Amino acid sequence: MRSIGLVDMQSGGDVSRIITSGVGHLPGGSVLEQMRYIQKHGDGFRRLLLSEPYGDPYMSLDLIVPPDNPRAQAGYIIMEAMGYPLYSGSNTICTATAVLQSGIVPMEEGTQHVVLESPAGLAHVTAENRNGRVQSITTQGEPAYVAARDQVVEVPRFGRVKYDLVWSGAYFVLVDAASVGFEINADEMPELAGFGHALVAAARPQVTQEHPELGHVGPLPFAHFMGPLEEVGTGGYRSRSATYVHPGVICRSPTGTGTSARLALMYDAGEIRDGQWLETISPRGSSFIGSVLGEAQVGGHRAMHSHITGKAWTLARSEIIVDLDDPLVDSTDLEGVLDQPV
Structure with missing residues (x-):
């Protein structure tokens, strides 16, 4: 145990x-x-x-x-x-x-x-x-950067979908939500999950598994759906957003890496400047604020430093007790990781 x-x-x-x-x-x-x-x-x-x-x-x-x-x-x-x-x-x-x-x-x-x-x-x-x-x-x-723009993938049942590929701690495919028929609200979450699953599965074969500094990072794990931008004052923006995690999960939060990926895409296009910020709002209404800190370099890519602000509760x-004799516990590769028996 x-x-x-x-x-x-x-x-x-x-x-x-x-x-x-x-x-x-x-x-x-x-x-x-x-x-x-x-x-x-x-x-x-x-x-x-x-x-x-x-x-x-x-x-x-x-x-x-x-x-x-x-x-x-x-x-x-x-x-x-x-x-x-x-x-x-x-x-x-x-x-x-x-x-x-x-x-x-x-x-x-x-x-x-x-x-x-x-x-x-x-x-x-x-x-x-x-x-x-x-x-x-x-x-x-670590800094985020745009790896590829204006990519297209054929998604079964959904047709041709345009996306941009961004690294922000993992690779994300970023998709304009309206272009695939989503407004990004709580009622859409099951459909968003289904679309995200099909999109990531289709895009994986054409997305790199290599990072210029970290090496092999595995197959594409995330998609981020972008709502329209609303300007807030002179220094900020707000947008509904949703992050899909393969396989099958739409996050309850807009996610920090999803927010960083959106910022990197905007920064690369000249849509946001140093010192400005973006509030992303999830389908359930929770939000994070991402702020642009300045330009960076990752390999040969122009990248962007940012920070994310939020709160945790x-x-x-x-304490969980794991009994290795329990038939529901697959103990094959647990004994070399878990500490000594209690």
């Missing part, structure tokens, strides 16, 4: 399950190397906690691990139904809140700067803390 310590958080409606204890030492130096080890030798752990009766595929997992970079106070590996995204805005917001409120990183009253190491690199976090609680998190991950602190 093995024990796993958890803190469940939500940001924008998306649940992140933060794993604080119960996993042994993972070989590798960087968090990326530790992620690749558990991906290859311990994927049963991800499947266990994202499947009934221990969890569900709409959750994300964030495993706290030792950082390799001396500038980071903690590391985290992100696990989802689609696999192992290298970076995620909502997961970073939840993880940063959890490590501060649980004391893994000592909390300071007021504005606190924290550096976390994700598989994609360093996430620079600014937390606003008051009376022992995190009021908001602003996170800056604690749902539960718990």
Whole structure:
């Protein structure tokens, strides 16, 4: 029997399950190397906690691990139904809140700067803390860039669909929602999920699995549906947005990486400038704010630095007991990952 310590958080409606204890030492130096080890030798752990009766595929997992970079106070590996995204805005917001409120990183009253190491690199976090609680998190991950514009794919039952390909911690296909008949509201979520599944499956063969600096990043995992832009004052924009996670999930939040991808597309087209911001609103009405920080370079691509601001709430602190004799537990690749028996 093995024990796993958890803190469940939500940001924008998306649940992140933060794993604080119960996993042994993972070989590798960087968090990326530790992620690749558990991906290859311990994927049963991800499947266990994202499947009934221990969890569900709409959750994300964030495993706290030792950082390799001396500038980071903690590391985290992100696990989802689609696999192992290298970076995620909502997961970073939840993880940063959890490590501060649980004391893994000592909390300071007021504005606190924290550096976390994700598989994609360093996430620079600014937390606003008051009376022992995190009021908001602003996170800056790795830069985003447009990898390809004006791509077309034939999607079964939907016909030819135009998309742009953007990297923002993972590859996203970005689609104008109105062009495929969606307004992006809660009632459309089942249909959006079905369309997203067909779109990603069709686009995967023509989308690269290589990143110019990170190497192999796996098959296309995400689609982001863009609503019309509404100008807000002189410095900002607002837009309904939805992110699809393969296979079959429409996120409850607009997602941080989806927001970054939209910003990168706008920045590349000259539609938004340094210092301006975009509020993305999910089909369920939750929102994140993404702000443009400035130009960057990734390989030969013109890229963009941005940060995402949101808030996370604690749902539960718990301990799961995993009995390796349970017939519902596939223990094949768990014993090398889980800590010693309780």
